[in-house]
Amino acid sequence: MAILVTGGAGYIGSHTVLTLLERGDDVVVLDNLSNASRESISRVEKLTGKTATFCEGDILDRACLRDLFAQHNISSVIHFAGLKAVGESTRMPLEYYQNNVTGTLVLLEEMRAAGVNQFIFSSSATVYGADAPVPYVETTPIGGTTSPYGTSKLMVEFILRDYAKANPQFKTIALRYFNPVGAHESGQIGEDPNGIPNNLLPYIAQVAIGRLEKLGIFGGDYPTKDGTGERDYIHVMDLAEGHLKALDHIASVEGYKAYNLGAGVGYSVLEMVKAFEKAAGREIPYQISPRRAGDLPAFWADASLADKELDWRVSRGVDQMMRDTWNWQSKNPNGYN
Numbered sequence: 001m002a003i004l005v006t007g008g009a010g011y012i013g014s015h016t017v018l019t020l021l022e023r024g025d026d027v028v029v030l031d032n033l034s035n036a037s038r039e040s041i042s043r044v045e046k047l048t049g050k051t052a053t054f055c056e057g058d059i060l061d062r063a064c065l066r067d068l069f070a071q072h073n074i075s076s077v078i079h080f081a082g083l084k085a086v087g088e089s090t091r092m093p094l095e096y097y098q099n100n101v102t103g104t105l106v107l108l109e110e111m112r113a114a115g116v117n118q119f120i121f122s123s124s125a126t127v128y129g130a131d132a133p134v135p136y137v138e139t140t141p142i143g144g145t146t147s148p149y150g151t152s153k154l155m156v157e158f159i160l161r162d163y164a165k166a167n168p169q170f171k172t173i174a175l176r177y178f179n180p181v182g183a184h185e186s187g188q189i190g191e192d193p194n195g196i197p198n199n200l201l202p203y204i205a206q207v208a209i210g211r212l213e214k215l216g217i218f219g220g221d222y223p224t225k226d227g228t229g230e231r232d233y234i235h236v237m238d239l240a241e242g243h244l245k246a247l248d249h250i251a252s253v254e255g256y257k258a259y260n261l262g263a264g265v266g267y268s269v270l271e272m273v274k275a276f277e278k279a280a281g282r283e284i285p286y287q288i289s290p291r292r293a294g295d296l297p298a299f300w301a302d303a304s305l306a307d308k309e310l311d312w313r314v315s316r317g318v319d320q321m322m323r324d325t326w327n328w329q330s331k332n333p334n335g336y337n
């Protein structure tokens with residue numbers, strides 16, 4: 001039996017495919033390469049000495065999914081495929097709902113037709129919305145999202161909850177990621193954003209390599225330890241391992257279950273800049289800029305449920321996140337290109 005990984009050529013997907021291959025799982029990757037390079041999977045294969053089946057295709061393409069399920073004996077699906085840029089989603093809401101919501105519906109329908117009943121979904125801390133108490137805990141009702149991106153994740157969680165209620169054979173885990181950063185320790189795979197990065201760590205890394213001039217820190221007057229935003233950063237390899245733990249656990253899930261995947265600690269933007277400077281041995285020029293619309297001051301995870309029920313916890317700290325980000329960026333100044 002094989003695991004289907006949609007969006008498996010992307011940032012989190014490629015690291016997860018690597019951990020799956022390393023432990024001996026059979027993997028089929030489906031990716032339309034809209035935000036990824038085929039090269040990521042070639043490198044994963046070189047690193048592991050194993051091969052994954054790669055299908056270039058779209059989750060919105062029903063015929064492609066039907067063929068894929070007919071050709072491979074799939075036991076479970078890990079669903080990373082989706083669009084993820086918060087700002088872009090406010091300008092292109094229809095594209096985001098089409099890709100993230102309709103795409104997931106088509107995938108679920110074709111899974112049902114093929115009799116595949118285990119589904120792990122890439123959700124996000126953003127589903128807690130703007131007013132949730134910090135730290136975020138799974139018992140807090142989700143809602144109040146502030147972008148079409150966030151609402152698309154919320155809608156899929158509701159769809160999964162309702163579908164699992166109606167179909168007792170269907171088992172699903174929504175993993176709510178906090179802020180994934182870092183790269184595989186080899187420096188061979190990592191995050192390779194198109195254009196100017198939206199997220200903090202890729203931006204800092206591109207300043208360090210000289211592709212960008214200086215970092216703008218969005219807001220220096222938040223009610224936080226040093227006035228800059230605080231987030232829960234999680235090493236992408238810890239996150240990848242969380243998917244393996246979720247796979248191991250899914251057969252015993254009744255219906256739908258959500259878990260936070262975070263470290264359970266908040267770091268400020270300035271703390272991240274200092275930690276990166278230490279790891280890379282170079283200064284990161286920055287200036288305090290106006291707040292970014294829609295940003296929250298501070299949030300982090302209560303990660304105790306995943307610890308207790310999935311036997312999962314982070315094992316990599318901020319220094320390693322920075323070391324691995326810099327290793328990837330300095331070995332691949334232009335990403336996979």
Ligand code: NAD
Pocket residue numbers: 006007008009010011012013030031032033034035036057058059060079080081082083084099103122123124125177178179180
């Ligand atoms: P990514 O863009 O690197 O990976 C997504 C992959 O999906 C890409 O390889 C892209 O080519 C592919 N894809 C997009 N639409 C597709 C479609 N219609 N059919 C087939 N393939 C398609 O992003 P990532 O950071 O690896 O994120 C993976 C998932 O985790 C996404 O669903 C994202 O929303 C979610 N997530 C990411 C973060 C984060 O900060 N990176 C945080 C929380 C949740």
Ligand code: WQD
Pocket residue numbers: 084086123124125126178179180198199200201203215216217218219228229230231269292295
């Ligand atoms: C982190 C901190 C910024 C860039 C987003 C999505 C979330 C999830 C992860 C998918 C904040 C500050 C950033 C910069 C800065 N994605 N910052 N200058 O906004 O916490 O979360 O990505 O699900 O849903 O909303 O991540 O990396 O953009 O920002 O000062 O150039 O860094 O204000 O405090 P964010 P981020």
